[in-house]
Amino acid sequence: MPQADHYEQQYLDLMRRIWTEGHTRTDRTGVGTRALFGASMRFSLADDAVPLLTTKRVYWKAAAREMLWFLTGDTNIRALVAQGVHIWTDWPLDTYRRATGEQISRDDFEARIVADEGFAARWGDLGPVYGAQWVNWPRYEPAGEGEGLYRRASQGHNQIAALVEGIRSNPGSRRLLFTGWNVDEVDSMALPPCHMTYQFHVADGKLSGLLFQRSADFVLGVPFNIFALAMLTRMLAQQCDLKAGEIVWQGGDVHLYLNHAELVEAQLARTPAGAPKLRITRKPLSMFDYAIEDFEVVDYSPQAHIAAPVAV
Known part of the structure; x- marks a missing residue:
């Protein structure tokens, strides 16, 4: 009821x-x-x-x-796509289509992301979104003895x-x-x-x-x-x-x-x-x-x- x-x-x-x-x-x-x-x-x-x-x-x-x-800090859609999760695919797919002019289908794009690690590295990364900030927010440490010189910590x-x-x-x-x-x-x-x-x-x-x-x-x-x-x-x-x-x-x-x-x-x-x-x-x-x-x-x-x- x-x-x-x-x-x-x-x-x-x-x-x-x-x-x-x-x-x-x-x-x-x-x-x-x-x-x-x-x-x-x-x-x-x-x-x-x-x-x-x-x-x-x-x-x-x-x-x-x-x-x-x-929570893993990952920013590449490959792990999500491999689990059948498509909610982040549209953004890199749109970028790929604009950059290459290839009107690839979402299914074919995701298949290439899963099958080809190099392709995924080139086209599947979303930049420093959510997880990257949650578990690996950039921290900087002194770089050498020069005043004001810093480098990003590992x-x-x-x-x-x-x-x-x-x-x-x-x-x-x-x-x-x-x-x-x-x-x-x-x-x-x-x-x-x-x-x-x-x-x-x-x-x-x-x-x-x-x-x-x-x-x-x-x-x-x-x-x-x-x-x-x-x-x-x-x-x-x-x-x-x-x-x-x-x-x-x-x-x-x-x-x-x-x-x-x-x-x-x-x-x-x-x-x-x-x-x-x-x-x-x-x-x-x-x-x-x-x-x-x-x-x-x-x-x-x-x-x-x-x-x-x-x-x-």
């Missing part, structure tokens, strides 16, 4: 508000959006709850594989490892956060970080997580981002021997693309129901030792998937 106070209702209410009240704007992609500035949602993680949308299918394993990929700051240590040793800190917005390297990224800053809070033996997302594609990106925030918060809580509290999602430019009109209307016509749970089946040695097999979602019976084009 539908639940009047279902956690997903706030998502649908915000979607309706963006669509009916949002400002029509031009954007980087040329597609155009309706957008609001500043929005938030809160979801409880109590009793293994996970805020997966039920009015359409969210392919949570793709989001989980992406999160695990971020190992940068691991923000995730520092975060875990901070939660364990100083849970009352207001500095339990990490970010992907490295001003000096933004222009080198295939796409600057949309979900850019994460902050965590410990109270009453529970860990809660907050995400600030500067740019929020409400149809395609946000459902993945909410799940990934819940997953990451649960992982951190487990590693720090805490319970999971809640997650808070905050968006800056929160938008719906104009070419998603039929999809938005279809989803708004649906009623959410159900209470899926996310379970972690073992406790690895560290944040960097989780595998996709360690996660399972149960009691998830969404309505049919709603496909939507990506604006590159």
